[in-house]
Amino acid sequence: MTTTYGGWAGYILRVNLTTKVITKETTETYHDYIGGMGIGYKVLWDDHVDGIKATDEENQLVISAGPLSGSGAICSARTTITSRNPVIRNHLITDGHFGGHFSPELKFAGYDAIIIEGKSETPVWLKIVDDTVTLEPADSLWGVGIFDTFANISKLMGQQAQVAAIGPSGEHLVAQSTIQTQGGHSAGGHGAVLGSKKLKAIGIIGTGTVDIAESTTNEQLRALDDHILGIIGANNNGVVPNQPQSWAEYSSTGSRWRGGPGVTWGAADNPVDVGETPWDDRQKVGMRTSMAEMYFGRDEANKIFKRPGGCHSCPIRCFCEVKNPKMKTEYNLPTENITNVCLGFLDPWYAMGKPSSGEKRTDIQTVGAYYMDDNGIWSAYGQLSHLMREFTSRGFWEIILPAEEFAAINWAQYADLDAHFMQDFYTRIAYSEDYPGSNILGRCLGRGLHEFINENGELYNVEDILNEVDTPRMAELTFELESDADYDLVGKTYSVFLDKNMKVFNRSMVGGVHHASESAGQVGALLNTVFNRDPQCHSHINLINCGLPHAKIAEVAASLWGEGAFDPVKHYTAMNTSKAKFAKWCLVKNVLHDSLTLCNWMFPLVVSPDANRDYIGDSSIEAQMFSLVTGIETSEAELDAMAESVLQLHRALTVLQMNEIDQRNKHDVLSEWVYDLDHDMSFGDEGTIKMDRDDIQIGLDMFYAEMGWDKETGVPTRATLEKFKLGYVADKLESLALLPA
C-alpha cells in the first residue's frame, strides 16, 4: 500500500456528478506517472471517448497534486488541472495549473487528486473535510463572483478552507474561463468544463499530514532546503540582480531579481525599503523578486506595491500584492487590493493597447485584473486581449458588430485609456448570451479564436459562427494598415496567421505565443509545437533569462546538450542536434514539474547566483526532493524517464483525440508570420527572431529523432512507447491505424 511511501497521500477521489456517487481509489495505480499531470493524462487516456466536446457530460476533469505538494519541498504547491479544453481546436486535452495553497490542503485532507465526472442537474459545490466528502447545493452561489464565492464557502466551512471556484464566465460556458483559487491564482481553459457540470466550487479542509518517508530525517530535509536556498535565484531563476548591486559581479535588465536599491514596498503600512538583496542573505530571498515594477513601472510600483506574495512553501514570491485606493474611490469596487502576476495584470493592458506606465496603466491593470478574476476569465496567454487590441486598431469591430451594439460600446473610454471600460468589457465576455443585446463582441472574445477561423486563419462571419450556421460566410476582412504594405498584404484577405501582432504562434493551438522564437530561436519554436495550448514551459527561460553573460549561459547549455545549443537571442544560427536535445529536455522537465507538482517558473536550477560555484546550479534537485520525500531512491535520469513517459502519453493522447496520425502537418505547424516578420531581414540576421521554413522542418526531423517519434508523422513509434512502459498505448493506436508502420 501507499503507506510505505512518503509524499503521496494515497487516495484519489472520484466524484460522479450525475449519480452523486463519490468513491476513493488508491493512488498507487498512478505511481509510474508520478502524480499531478501524470495522473490527469492517465485518467483521460484510460477513459477516452471519441469526438466529445469539453463541455459534454462524458468529459472528465482531473485536479491533481504530485508527491511533493504539501511535503514542504520548496516551490511545490502547484495544482494541475487536466481536461479537454474548449479554447483549443478539436477541444484537445490540456493541463492548466494554479499555485496558492490548494494542492497542499488537498494532500492534508488525504487525497492526491480529484476526478470529476458526469454532470449535475443543479448547481453544487464539493465539500471536503478530511474523510467527509459531500456534494452541497450551490443554487445561492450560482451567479456569484469568484471573490464572494471564496468568502461564502469559507464562511460555511471555516476560514482555513482552501477553495477553488469558477466565476460567471465558467457558469456561462465561456470557453475563455478559469478555475481559480484564493489569492488570484488561476488555471486556464477549464472553467466552462466545471460550468457544464454545474460544479461551482471545491472547498477543502485537511487536518492530516503529508508524511515524509520514514527513512528520511529532518536534518536531511533541512540540508536539502539549505542547499536549494544557496542556488535558487529570483522568479524565472534570475540569478543576478536586475540592476547593479555592490555584492554582484553581474547585473542584467532581463533578470526578475528586481528587489534592490530604489525598490520600496510603498503601500505597506510602514513602507519597506528593500535595499540591496545579497544572494547570500537568506532572509531577503523573499524580497529579491519584488517585481511589481515590471508591470507598473518603478514609480507607480513604489506607490502601490504592498508586498510580494505567492504559493505555499515558496520563498521566491512572484505575486504582487497591490493596493490602489482608486479601485474603491473612483471605480466603485468593494476593495482597493488586488493580487496577481504576469498576464493577470498584463491582459487588461494588452487589451487597451499597451499604454505606457502611469496612473492610467495602473488603473487599467488593477481594475481590469479585478474584473477578470472575479468573473473567472482566461486570456489564453494574451490571445483574448491580442484579438481585442488588433481588431480595434484595424477597425474590424465596426465591420463585425451590429451597428446598434457597436454604438453602445463606449469606445471613447477605450480611446481615453479609461479603466472604467474594464467593467463592461469583461462583463460582456463573462455573461455571453445573457448580456443585454446582441453582445457579439463578448461572445466572440469568450468563445476561443479557433472557432472563427478557417484552415488559413481567415475569419468567418462571426454572427454565422455564433448562430451555428452550417456553411458560414466569410467575414470579408482585409489588410489595410500602412504597416501591412511592407509585407505586400494591403487589400488581401486578413488572416490571423499572417498578422504578427495577433501572436498566434502555432496554427493548431491558436493560443498566444509563450516563450517561443523570441526567447531561444528554434528551441522555443519547437516547444510551441507539442502541447495543445501555449506550452507554459519555463525550463529554457529559467536558464536563458537568468541574467548571466551569454557566454556563460552558452557554456552551460553546451555542457548539457552539446555545442551550439543556445544562440544569442535575436541572432540565431541554423538548427542543430544540440538545440533538439535542449528542446526535449525543456519539455521533459516541464512535464516532470507538472507531475511532481513543482513550479516550472523556478525549476530547473541549472545555474545559481553563487560565484563560488562558478554560477552552476544543480539539475538533480527534483530527484533529491523526490527521493527524500517518497523514500524511493531515484536518480535524475530515472525521474526524467518517468516524466518522459507522461510526455509520450500526452503525445499519444493528442493523436488519439485528433484521430490523426499526421501530427507533423496537422498539429506541429507554425503561423506564417513566424517566418515572414521583419520583411527587410533574413533568418540568421542579428536583430530578428524570424524563423526559416526549411530550417524548422529540419528542426522537426531532429526533434522527432530525439523524442523517438516517427519522422514522417511525428507520432511515437511502438519501440518508443514500449521503452516507456506504454505498450498498451501502442496497441490502442495500432488498432486504430494511428501508429506509424
Add this chain to the structure above:
Amino acid sequence: MITRRALLANGAKVAVGTVYGGTLVGFLTGCGSSDDAETPIVEVIPGGLMVVNPILCVGCRRCEIACSWSHEKSAVSPSTSRIKVAKNLNFGPHGVQPNYQDQRGEQGDSTIVPSTCRQCDVCMTVCPQEAISVNEETGARVVNDDLCVGCGYCADKCPQQVITIDKTTRKSLKCDLCEGSPNCAQVCPTGAIKFYTWEDAIAEVELHEKYLELV
C-alpha cells in the same frame, strides 16, 4: 524595566511606525548564507519569544513547514505546526466578515497575521498533569510527553490558539523554541519572524496586536 508579565498583559505602550530598512532585516537571526553552510543558529536566551511582523510576512508558510520538519516524525501539516499561519491566512484573525475585503488576510488587505506562542504561563497553569514546565536554558514552556494525556486544556485555553493536540499521538504540540534553535526563523525568506527578548519584543508585539483587531 519592562517585565514579561507587563508585556503579556498588553500593558506596554510603545509607538510603532518604524521604516524597515535593509540593514535591519535579519539582524537578530544572523543566518549563514553560502550554499551548504552550517545550519544557521538563532540566538535564543531565556526570557523571550518569537513574534511575526505582519508587514513583512509574505504568507509562504515555510515557518509552518520548518516547524513540522523539526519535531520527531517529518509529517508536514499546519495541524502539527506550532506556529499558525493558515488559520488567519485568507480572511484574517476574525474569519469571514461581511466586509472581508477590508479585513486582514489574502482576501482582505493582504496582511497576513500568523500566530506564535508567547511563552506565557497559561498552558502550564491549566495543565492538570503538570506536564508543561519551563526549560531553563531557553525559557520555553515545554511539554513532557510522558506526562501529557492529550486532554486539550492547554489548547483550549491558549490565548494565541497555537497549541494543537496531535490526532495520532494525542500529545500536546506547542512551541519549544526548537531547544534554542527555532527553525521557523531560520527559513523565513523575509526575516518576518524573529526571536526577541522581552525588552526588545514590546514594539513588535504591539504592532502584531494592532493587526489582530477588526478593521
